[in-house]
Amino acid sequence: MHMIWKTLDPVPTDAGFSIVPTTTFADCPKLDVICVPGGGGQVALMTDEETLDFLRRQAATARYVTSVCTGSLVLGAAGLLKGYKSACHWAWRDMLPAFGAIPVAERVVRDRNRISGGGVTAGIDFGLTVAAELAGDEVAKSIQLVLEYDPQPPFDSGSPEKAGVERVKRIRERLSGMLQTRQKANDEAAARLA
Secondary structure, eight states: OOOEESSSSOEEOTTSOEEOOSEETTTOOOOSEEEEOOSTTHHHHTTOHHHHHHHHHHHTTOSEEEEETTHHHHHHHTTOOTTOEEOOOTTTGGGGGGGTOEEOOSSEEEETTEEEEOSTTHHHHHHHHHHHHHHOHHHHHHHHHHHTOOOOOSSSOSSHHHHOHHHHHHHHHHTHHHHHHHHHHHHHHHHHHO
16 A cells, blocks of 8 residues: 655645655556545645646556545546546535536445545445455455444434435535635636646
8 A cells, every 4th residue: 555645745634643655656656546535635636737647647557546535526637537427525526527527426436447435434435345346345344343334323414315405505604615615626627627
């Protein structure tokens, strides 16, 4: 497994810790599986040509090109989702068509060699799906047991379809600043692809 970035310098997160890359774009070998995570840092990557070029080069030979949450928007900005179905966090899923992707409201979406997970907790479902693909169902089931992943949420409002119109409206209002920032980056990235 490689943690890849432009340099080997620690990459700070919004949570106050850093992720330390293990290889650089320049030194990275051909990858079997590419996984682009989402989160707040995704916005800057959508117009970062060095990152997008790296993803395009690696995707050309990778067995699987994958993403979780808003990482799918980065794959879209790299032109890697045109004509593919994809998951994304529900609040940003409607941005996928700007890249020719087909948004799907599911926790995990597989379309040919593209596997994508929806928002945040769907990353566990995504990880188990990829583990099963790479190492078989028994390995994935064992991982699920080790994680004690047996979801039984106390509420049934984990998707906009279940949460209700008013709750979704309130959340969208709280996310409006982030929505504007992401929409601007999305529009710029889509215009570069055109």
